[in-house]
Amino acid sequence: MRWVSLHRRLERNAGLLIFGILVVSSIGGMVQLLPIATQHVHAAPGLKPYSALELEGRDIYIRESCSTCHTQQIRPLLAEVRRYGPYSRAEEFAYDRPFLWGSKRTGPDLQRIGGRYSDTWHRLHLIDPRSVVPRSIMPSYARLADEPADGNHSIQARMRTLATLGHPYSAKDIDEASAALAGRTELDALIAYLQSLGRVGAGVTPP
């Protein structure tokens, strides 16, 4: 067959083989990835970048890999909307670097957790999950209460990096960031982040 003899040339020429693999494997990415990866997603009306305390909390959420067990993505299905609230929209995640949608719900989705429980409930729950949810299998995060927020004094550098990437932080936001975290613990920061989640998309104006 002719295509087999054509292939004989490919498998006798390493350069041609490399080129072939590169071209054939790139097509899917070109069509699917490029138009979306280069797209600018506008932020939802009213959505602000994370405050210094919330950003610190978000980076703790990333450090502890909370997204291993908790999703932040409500699918447009009746049961999910009933259970968790309005379904997720792309414009709500404009300031999420990286995105934290997760792939597994060992624990519940957290996208609309903001404002659902009091700060005190979160504190009790994070320190000893089974004190408020008896059958919970979540680990205790009591250790976060002993750690000062922004232990390595990088919050301003982090906000400047995000500003470079287009997050609308003002010079004032960045200047006041260290002061905003002074005297707060990692637990305070994580709770502030959780309370910030999903409020804009749910139609609740942040306080």
Place this chain on the structure above:
Amino acid sequence: MHYEDRVVTAFTFASVTWALLGMAAGVYVAAELVFPTIDLGMAGLSFGRLRTLHTTLVLFGFGVSALIGTAFYTVQRTSHVRLFAPKLAWAIFWAWQATILLGGISILAGWNAGKEYAELEWPFDIAIALAWVAFAVVFFGTIARRRVEAIYISNWFYGALIIVVAMLHIVNSLELPVTLGKSYSLFAGAPDAIVQWWYGHNAVGFLLTGGFLGMLYYFLPKQAEQPIWSYRLSIVAFWAFVYTYIWAGPHHLHYHAVPAWVQSLAMVMSLILLAPSWATMVNGIMTVSGAAQKLRTDPALKFIVLALAFYGLATFEGPMLAIRSVNVFSHFTEWTIGHVHSGALGWNALITFGTFYFLVPRLAGAPLYSAQLANRHFWLALAGVMLYVLSMWGAGISQGVLWLSLDDLGEVRFSFNDVMAAMRPYYALRLVAGLLFLWGAVLMFWNLTQTFAKRSTVTVAVPAGATA
């Protein structure tokens, strides 16, 4: 002139060591879901960090070490030349092991880029990229100097592994560093999700599928002492695989906040992917069918053939889970975990074990220490992976159905906590499954080290007078 096999031996034993450590971490996190307080409140033992360590060690420590080692073994023998730049090959070995070791420690210390299966922070991303380029130089350098006219099929797959994983890794790791241990992704939100799953799915595709198919195409015919059944089928399957796999990533984002056309396209391509996947399986089974009687006595071949069966199962289940109306139930559940492990344990680990049982006696110049022990390992591994997959199917299908169940008034029928509490027996079974599988791997470690302890000086000469 003889083959450079010492670096292959080094990669082999490094791979086995990471397998034990990575699987032990997996067993520990499985136990944490049954006994949630055994992390003792310690950061390094907490579920999130330890699970990240588990996936990093098994994927990049166990899996990639096995792939680089076997690629170096295979490319020399199918090219009839000594490895190109053996010193560079040794540099790759040490650089890779240092990256996994320090990277593992960094995850326990809380460095995390936040992207699944790419959690290592930017200094490690750079180290991985450099080691990968060096891997390409050694591999393609050897091919360029080959004394056999045609490039063997295994090397197409190893070549695709090198090229495509480099592309995926570099694009998905585009990030702006803040400190040594912290960076922010260049992509945000929904576009970031698309990039991540293009990476995540194709790391599965070109590393866990393609790379290990390279292993299959060499070690299966070798161990079965049969030629590949159909050469034409392998050509068609290879190019169809390279073209189609890359489209399938967004099936991880069904019903998510990404455009519907991307989801639909990914679903269609995932279904088409079944054809090249099974073409390869058929090719493998037909190859081994001529040596069926060897299956009764040869532990290495038993592992490889069972791996082929799990390959068939996982590459059938994958497209089914990519159908949107199936995915609506399976997504976010333990079913995904079961699917991953039928591939990772049943296919990747088993074919690697079989290959190592073939390889280590040849590298050591001594017979396998105990065939009986290898047979025991086979049954432990089979029992472990079956129990794992069945328990996660039970757990995942329950979650999928119960979470979406509505009562007559249109309200959710079961609270999240009720469904979570119902998972406990499945989690306990999965823990047992993991222990069985790990026990088998420990037996293999003992068997292979004992084999190697009785080694004689062995060098394999490069065949003279091969076709130019």
